[in-house]
Amino acid sequence: MNCDWTKENVVLYIYDELADDAKYEFERHINQCLACKQEVEAALAFKDGMSALPVQEVAPNLLVNSRLRLQESLEETSQALGWNRFVFDFAGWMHQLKLAPALTAAILLIGFAGGSLTTWRMLGSRPPGTDLPGGTVTQPQQANIASIESITPDANSNKISIKYDMVYPQTVEGTPADPLIQQLLLMAAHNQGNSGVRLDSIDVLTRQAEDDAVREALVYALRYDKNPGVRLKALDGLKSYVKDDVHVRDAVVEALMHDTNAGVRSEAIALLDPVRADMSVREVLQVLAQHDKDQFIRSQSRRYLDSTPNMY
């Protein structure tokens, strides 16, 4: 332990990055060496002085604007999936395989076993009904053809080999709290092909909005569903959480600012009544009160602002 070592480590000491034993030695040295003690005091003064340029908190307006801009860009951005992703990851994937031969062997074995089991189940007889946790699933005898994978004519005969996928419609019954039912409802909420199914699923899900996953599905529906009826239903399910869940509040504020449907916007502004004193909500209301095209939104925003004491 000497003065050179102390000077080299003074930065680590003032930023609390020295290990306990080194810190002990460091402090013992500076208590005996006046020059090193002065060096530490100067370093601490420097550290304290640097706080004259503090880290500013992000203004709510800047945050809201950044989020909205990002959201718009995300709508036009696709993830690196499929072939591109495979090409991109190939080296890393090989690297991982190389480093984990036991894991590789395990994956291959599981894959082989899974494939064999699936084949066996497909070839085996199907029972007419199966009990699953969360309800009873009924399988009908009839199945639909989902898609044709390939058509291969046999060159030596007039036979043709066709590979196709089947879809077996199933029915499941249970209460909304059953995990399987809830999982299906969440999937139905994302069913882009059928807005009626989405509306029905969101209607049921609104009764379970205390669940985080359900609330996320409602927020998702409010933000992205093309059907205003579904968005209104989602808003209805979220109304109890505007005050306590900041994600819900943000989604409602976004609906108020950008939804294309006047009914959804009117409902959104009504939901924001309990949180109108919130700074980010106030900023949005101030913008809407001055510039919104909708007379009702403008007047309602003004009314909220007038009835809320200005704290800033």
Add this chain to the structure above:
Amino acid sequence: MNQPQGRRNDSDLIRASQRGDRGAFETLVRQYDQAVLRLALHLTGSEADAQDIYQEAFLKAYRHIGNFRFECSFYTWIYRIVTNLCLDHLRKRQTRREDSHVMTDSSGQEVDLLERVSDDRSGANPERDLMRRELGAKIALALTRLTPRERMVFELKHYQGLRLRTIGEMLNTTEETAKNTLFRATQKLRGVLGSMR
């Protein structure tokens, strides 16, 4: 900087995002975006640049979240993206030799740091407040004398309060290198600020 509190389960959100669930990704974004914006804002001194970095970082994360392999926390991963973008920004700015004591806000207005640096501790002492503002402007100027990497390490350690080990992970380097960089950065700053007095 402390990691954002009250996070929902990141792993579930990441897995959902990897399956293409944009809602899950946005939830993930909201756990970290304030901290990201704060870092970019302090480093660039410009709201417009900070917004650009924010935007580019999360779009990059969205495009490549399929490659996230849970080898580090999402927090480290997103910060690695952000710090790389900030480093690029600092390098470009260094080439342009901009003075960072003049900042630009989102409307493009230039704001002198003297106006931005506030003093919560000075109370009703205007003289002390002015001195502190002047010191703030000097510090901002002194920070521009660091190399981009020194600036980044100093920012993450001094202003964001991260451990050197984490900083090393974020910058794809070792803890030892991060230590040496921090040492150089503080030496330079002390020298520059000392000569300004």
